């Protein structure tokens with residue numbers, strides 16, 4: 001766990017630094033799901049960075065595509081490509097677009113950026129894999145604003161009907177979305193009860209507790225139904241002056257703020 | 269332009285209790301003033317654009333004059349069928365606002381681009397389509413759209429679009445607006461591409477051509493009076509738009525002349541039929557799409573217009 005915490009701290013620092021140097025927004029959104037991504041990529045997913053297209057790999061789909069930087073940075077630390085490459089973010093001709101496009105580096109499975117597509121894409125993948133008798137597993141990360149989209153709930157009704165137990169949905173439940181509080185804009189709670197009622201094996205965890213996340217993902221392996229993990233998170237997690245401040249949905253940190261962040265993360 | 273939209277809407281809503289805004293979790297703080305003036309009529313519909321479109325139609329059925337507002341692809345394509353049936357077919361006075369249209373959000377990639385939206389909306393009976401070039405055009409046209417009391421698509425930009433008129437133009441919904449009268453060549457520009465049209469106008473002057481420059485803000489209904497006169501007044505018509513070259517404004521012009529059996533040289537400039545990605549700005553996106561002054565001038569030269 002110590003290791004995962006250290007990895008996550010480094011990822012958080014790089015997220016701040018890349019955001020500052022390349023003017024990439026959505027930092028709060030990225031920090032919110034950092035621990036979920038590090039847990040997945042170091043402890044859960046069957047992936048090989050050297051063979052990103054291996055046939056038996058597990059698939060991770062980022063529904064909240066505006067947090068692309070969190071995915072790119074996690075992949076870089078996991079060894080898919082050099083960390084320095086992240087600094088090409090958003091420049092002309094770059095693979096690292098503000099939302100993952102078709103030129104994104106191997107390891108990024110699908111295009112994202114229009115919210116509410118990923119659970120449906122993954123349901124189709126999971127269904128196809130089952131029909132073919134394949135053993136791949138499919139993980140989807142969605143924002144709590146993203147699940148406003150009707151398509152999410154269409155997939156939520158479909159997947160249990162076909163017992164897609166190779167599918168895991170994770171909701172990054174940070175209580176904030178683009179312009180306000182998620183539970184005020186839409187009636188979300190009790191969110192775990194909702195998914196349960198839709199037929200998902202549902203687990204609610206602290207989305208910044210690596211051990212709790214690992215246990216939830218372990219439990220997800222042995223279910224007969226699709227699994228939904230409601231991860232209670234904090235937007236901007238890890239940097240005190242960003243936590244729960246939705247200005248960091250768009251704001252870019254200054255050089256000084258990046259230094260302050262580095263210190264708070266306990267990095268030299 | 270989005271700031272101008274919010275300001276004008278606040279002004280209009282404070283004088284008209286029937287105006288209502290639904291927005292899909294976009295525009296942080298943009299509508300704060302509107303919320304003060306019309307707290308019960310400023311509704312964050314969540315990231316649920318399909319539901320938003322149908323809800324707006326429902327509110328219209330009950331007597332409101334609703335606007336729906338979010339980034340263009342999500343307010344036109346994501347909810348297209350709701351627009352078709354609940355707004356267009358049932359002919360409800362909902363004003364669909366697409367912000368950041370065309371390549372305004374260039375660096376956000378194809379998910380945030382929209383150059384199919386005019387084509388989609390053109391194919392809907394009852395739909396009106398207006399694309400202002402700058403904040404002034406937006407503010408002048410907006411009250412006229414409300415007065416239409418009919419389905420309308422309002423295609424606007426993002427922010428800091430250059431001002432294109434030196435004095436406030438007397439724009440009328442449905443009428444092409446001549447900015448500079450001219451002869452032999454007419455440049456018909458639709459929406460936020462106008463600064464490129466103005467550059468082209470200058471460029472033609474240097475070649476000794478005094479072209480007519482027109483703000484063709486309304487795509488539907490198309491100003492047939494202007495077009496029919498233009499057929500005999502000009503040797504060449506140049507259309508410019510930040511939209512797929514197929515299916516948009518230029519196509520509408522061609523279709524009009526074809527229906528009238530008029531032979532006119534129409535040169536259409538828009539985005540070619542391919543996705544534009546890996547770009548850092550609207551400027552580089554336009555270059556990649558060939559929608560920059562150099563490419564346009566070279567094309568016109570190769571066609572012996574210049």
Ligand SMILES: Cc1ncc(C[n+]2csc(CCOP(=O)(O)OP(=O)(O)O)c2C)c(N)n1
Pocket residue numbers: 028029032064066113114115116142143144145146147172174176177178179182235249292293294315339342346
């Ligand atoms: C279909 C669609 N509508 C709107 C947007 C614009 N948008 C980008 S991020 C965002 C808010 C997302 O909130 P949430 O899913 O809770 O993510 P987080 O708070 O973690 O950033 C919105 C509305 C979009 N990308 N796609």
